[in-house]
Amino acid sequence: MKTKKTVTHPLIASAALTALLLAAMPGWAASDPAMNPPAAGDPSANDALFKRLDANHDGFVSRDEASKQPRFMEAFKEADGNRDDRLSRDEFIKAHSIYDRQRAASFAKDSLVTAKVKAALVKDPVVSAIDVSVETTYGEVLLSGFVDNAQQAQRAREIAARVEGVKKVHDNIVVKG
Numbered sequence: 001m002k003t004k005k006t007v008t009h010p011l012i013a014s015a016a017l018t019a020l021l022l023a024a025m026p027g028w029a030a031s032d033p034a035m036n037p038p039a040a041g042d043p044s045a046n047d048a049l050f051k052r053l054d055a056n057h058d059g060f061v062s063r064d065e066a067s068k069q070p071r072f073m074e075a076f077k078e079a080d081g082n083r084d085d086r087l088s089r090d091e092f093i094k095a096h097s098i099y100d101r102q103r104a105a106s107f108a109k110d111s112l113v114t115a116k117v118k119a120a121l122v123k124d125p126v127v128s129a130i131d132v133s134v135e136t137t138y139g140e141v142l143l144s145g146f147v148d149n150a151q152q153a154q155r156a157r158e159i160a161a162r163v164e165g166v167k168k169v170h171d172n173i174v175v176k177g
């Protein structure tokens with residue numbers, strides 16, 4: 001697959017591609033407030049998240065309302081003590097702290113996966129010399145950067161996919177024209 005001449009301004013092309021990719025994968029938008037909610041330890045932060053999720057302002061966060069927060073449902077179920085499928089203010093405090101704990105555990109796992117993928121890429125003779133950056137979110141790896149040919153990109157994807165803990169590989173690698 002040739003990309004020659006289509007990429008006249010690699011940086012612009014890359015930015016456009018990144019924007020496209022972010023649109024396709026909302027989970028990757030690091031600046032999205034839903035992905036970076038305030039921490040549970042701070043009561044006013046807990047209040048702010050509650051207000052944001054309680055869309056109909058009835059003083060409860062319903063299952064439907066909670067689904068607006070990515071990966072919140074596990075904490076929702078655990079914190080819904082009276083099993084009425086909605087979180088009261090008190091239940092929400094518990095849910096928020098469970099959610100924070102899970103996020104912290106995921107971040108730790110993700111940094112480990114990132115380190116392992118980088119190490120695997122460095123060891124490979126085909127891709128060691130190229131500049132590919134690695135980001136991991138909930139076990140999903142995003143590779144980005146520039147390579148000289150499609151084989152290098154393919155190889156980087158294969159190596160990343162084989163690393164333990166990698167659930168999925170997203171490819172944002174641009175083949176230089």
Ligand SMILES: [Ca+2]
Pocket residue numbers: 053054055056057058059060061062065
């Ligand atoms: Ca509500």
Ligand SMILES: [Ca+2]
Pocket residue numbers: 080081082083084085086087088091
């Ligand atoms: Ca409840």
